[in-house]
Amino acid sequence: MARIRVLVVDDHRIFAESLAAALAAEPDVDVSAAGSGPAALRALERAAAEGRGYDVLLVDAELGAQTSGEPPAVPAPRQEETAAVDGIALVAGVRAARPAVRSVVLAEKDDPRAAARALQAGASGWVAKDCSLQRLLSVIRGVLRDETHLPPALLTGVLRELTAARKHRTESERLVESLTPREREVLRCMVAGLGRKAVAERLFLSPHTVRTHMQNVLGKLGVHSTLAAVALARRAGVGPADAGTGPLGRDVVERGGQLAQ
Numbered sequence: 001m002a003r004i005r006v007l008v009v010d011d012h013r014i015f016a017e018s019l020a021a022a023l024a025a026e027p028d029v030d031v032s033a034a035g036s037g038p039a040a041l042r043a044l045e046r047a048a049a050e051g052r053g054y055d056v057l058l059v060d061a062e063l064g065a066q067t068s069g070e071p072p073a074v075p076a077p078r079q080e081e082t083a084a085v086d087g088i089a090l091v092a093g094v095r096a097a098r099p100a101v102r103s104v105v106l107a108e109k110d111d112p113r114a115a116a117r118a119l120q121a122g123a124s125g126w127v128a129k130d131c132s133l134q135r136l137l138s139v140i141r142g143v144l145r146d147e148t149h150l151p152p153a154l155l156t157g158v159l160r161e162l163t164a165a166r167k168h169r170t171e172s173e174r175l176v177e178s179l180t181p182r183e184r185e186v187l188r189c190m191v192a193g194l195g196r197k198a199v200a201e202r203l204f205l206s207p208h209t210v211r212t213h214m215q216n217v218l219g220k221l222g223v224h225s226t227l228a229a230v231a232l233a234r235r236a237g238v239g240p241a242d243a244g245t246g247p248l249g250r251d252v253v254e255r256g257g258q259l260a261q
Helices: 013-024 037-049 087-097 112-121 133-143 152-177 181-191 196-203 207-221 226-235
Strands: 004-009 029-034 056-060 102-107 125-128
Touching: 004 013, 004 037, 004 133, 013 029, 013 133, 029 037, 037 087, 056 087, 056 133, 087 102, 087 112, 102 112, 102 133, 112 125, 112 152, 125 133, 152 207, 152 226, 181 196, 181 207, 181 226, 196 207, 207 226
Parallel strands: 004 029, 004 056, 056 102, 102 125
Antiparallel strands: none
């Protein structure tokens, strides 16, 4: 019998332990638990190195947002894990690094916007935490057949959110296409977090010329700050400039929406 390896990622210990125990009772399921995003990533790396990678991640939609004071799920995060990694970010990271692993988000409430974000990040399913064990097992087995699972009540809202996101992306792409090749280079440097002086060194331009390009970029994109320009660029799929060939700008500051010196 082929066994399904499942990793439960939830920072609520009681829920994580209960779910893991219920799944472990199934004859074809091996299950482990991780109490944080970093712990989950380490577990994935360790399992892959041992040649027995996980098949499915069950990720808490509210991972990293625990406020109840409840002890974390086991294994407990180590000191270096204090940086929060939310559930959607974890799904996106796993999708990029280990595309064969399927992710299912477990949520306490229906949220079309969050569910749409999860699907965009690479999740294969969105399931209520209080669903039956048989329903969850059906979803786990379904996503391994490349199925996508959503509660019927969420379907319309999620489709609306995805359509709206695509519309925003298309508009963002159109605005980015209006830039000159040099302005696109400057925008990619902005996405990489480079300050004006660092961009000047990278592109062999004067700081004054870079400032002019940046102002032109903001004007053509219809935004008033570098942060807004970067957000729009990311929606359009613009990646950062390679940070390996020049100094990273640590002085990226905005004052009143204006580019800092």
